[in-house]
Amino acid sequence: MSITLENAGRRFNRDWIFRKISYTFQTGDSYAILGPNGSGKSTILQLLNGSLSPSEGKVSFLSAAKPIEAEHIFRYLSLAAPYLELIEDFTLNEVIDFHFKFKNWLPDLDKGKLIDLLGMQPHRNKLVRYFSSGMKQRLKLALAFGSATPILMLDEPTSNLDTQGVAWYLNLIEQFTANRLLIVCSNQEQEYSFCHHRLHITDYK
Numbered sequence: 001m002s003i004t005l006e007n008a009g010r011r012f013n014r015d016w017i018f019r020k021i022s023y024t025f026q027t028g029d030s031y032a033i034l035g036p037n038g039s040g041k042s043t044i045l046q047l048l049n050g051s052l053s054p055s056e057g058k059v060s061f062l063s064a065a066k067p068i069e070a071e072h073i074f075r076y077l078s079l080a081a082p083y084l085e086l087i088e089d090f091t092l093n094e095v096i097d098f099h100f101k102f103k104n105w106l107p108d109l110d111k112g113k114l115i116d117l118l119g120m121q122p123h124r125n126k127l128v129r130y131f132s133s134g135m136k137q138r139l140k141l142a143l144a145f146g147s148a149t150p151i152l153m154l155d156e157p158t159s160n161l162d163t164q165g166v167a168w169y170l171n172l173i174e175q176f177t178a179n180r181l182l183i184v185c186s187n188q189e190q191e192y193s194f195c196h197h198r199l200h201i202t203d204y205k
């Protein structure tokens with residue numbers, strides 16, 4: 001799979017957030033999108049996941065050399081982000097069952113294994129509304145990593161995670177990112193230091 005930006009720019013009202021980005025993201029590689037708060041990291045991620053159109057230029061998606069329409073790209077990707085909400089009225093069991101009605105499991109993974117990976121067996125029947133912020137973040141990450149999609153997008157992946165949680169996240173990166181296209185939006189070195197490529201939004205202002 002690949003995602004290509006050609007002279008892509010986005011503005012809100014009269015303000016350009018970034019302009020003239022030409023860049024290709026390829027399967028099997030890892031990319032960090034970097035910049036300070038408010039610089040446009042989440043905005044570019046929305047262009048890359050088809051939920052926002054560029055104001056100028058082009059975003060194109062290819063799977064096995066075939067073009068994919070922006071409105072269909074969600075089928076190929078998993079996203080974990082602070083602005084994506086979990087369904088708080090569901091238990092952990094129910095959240096997982098619901099999520100995997102829409103996504104396939106990675107080979108060798110199932111609900112029991114995912115809950116083990118989360119270390120949350122005692123919380124299987126607890127409502128997500130009673131999870132701590134760190135538990136919710138772990139759950140969002142586990143759902144994204146555990147889904148069989150060629151693209152994995154992570155926006156601020158270690159927000160609300162403690163030191164142990166960061167180590168747990170880095171372990172997921174090692175276990176579940178081979179042969180996928182990984183994009184991490186961040187301004188914290190610990191969560192993207194392993195990425196092979198870096199795109200600095202401030203270069204495109």
Ligand SMILES: Nc1ncnc2c1ncn2[C@@H]1O[C@H](COP(=O)(O)OP(=O)(O)OP(=O)(O)O)[C@@H](O)[C@H]1O
Pocket residue numbers: 012013017035036037038039040041042043044
């Ligand atoms: N729908 C919108 N309408 C107007 N302005 C917007 C909209 N979405 C984002 N912006 C503006 O675009 C700029 C970039 O926001 P964005 O959320 O992409 O930054 P970010 O780099 O992800 O920030 P952070 O690190 O704080 O999450 C900000 O100035 C923001 O206010």
